[in-house]
């Protein structure tokens with residue numbers, strides 16, 4: 001956590017509470033003018049290459065009508081070049097990228113977004129801790145990790161079938177070699193088994209997200 005705190009950027013402005021609760025059937029709940037507290041959720045979809053982060057994040061973004069930040073778009077070119085050449089990233093390659101994703105998420109909320117969906121592999125605990133401090137300055141921001149998991153051979157096959165992406169199947173092994181699955185003490189994590197079909201995974205992820213929203217509404 002210390003590393004995460006040290007990397008904190010300028011204090012983001014507290015976000016003013018606004019109104020509308022979201023009900024479990026994912027419709028915007030009606031309200032009779034009562035000012036109900038509302039939380040701004042950051043849904044951070046994580047997991048190793050090929051686990052379906054982009055697939056799930058796009059589905060959540062559409063279903064919840066929230067902006068979607070594709071973490072891979074914020075890698076510096078040097079990182080993309082390394083991965084495209086089969087060279088795994090190091091901690092040093094990732095620090096600024098992780099901080100940038102945290103700041104981008106807060107920027108979306110400060111700009112008026114009700115919430116945000118973000119993809120970031122966040123393979124190690126300390127990577128998750130860098131982004132975990134996002135709610136530090138805003139009492140109505142809640143960060144959730146949505147950890148997508150499946151056996152390595154399943155992801156190998158999926159990445160192998162994928163066309164036109166710089167991350168090749170040869171990199172999946174390196175992702176698993178440094179992967180630190182979230183532990184029970186990381187209580188802000190929602191786990192989703194992605195071994196099933198895309199439709200099954202998308203439905204399971206959305207159900208768990210809506211359940212989490214209901215819990216805090």
Ligand SMILES: Nc1ncnc2c1ncn2[C@@H]1O[C@H](COP(=O)(O)OP(=O)(O)OP(=O)(O)O)[C@@H](O)[C@H]1O
Nearest residue numbers: 049050051052053054055158162167196197198201
């Ligand atoms: N449940 C699923 N069943 C079968 N194929 C899937 C499933 N989810 C995703 N895919 C496919 O697997 C590949 C990887 O999915 P996706 O790009 O969403 O993963 P990712 O975690 O974002 O990958 P990366 O970290 O490399 O960007 C894609 O070709 C996608 O269509």
Ligand SMILES: O=C(O)[C@H](O)[C@@H](O)[C@H](O)[C@H](O)CO
Nearest residue numbers: 048049050072089121122167
């Ligand atoms: O942490 C990392 O090693 C990288 O972020 C990768 O996970 C890529 O983001 C992604 O998997 C490829 O698109």
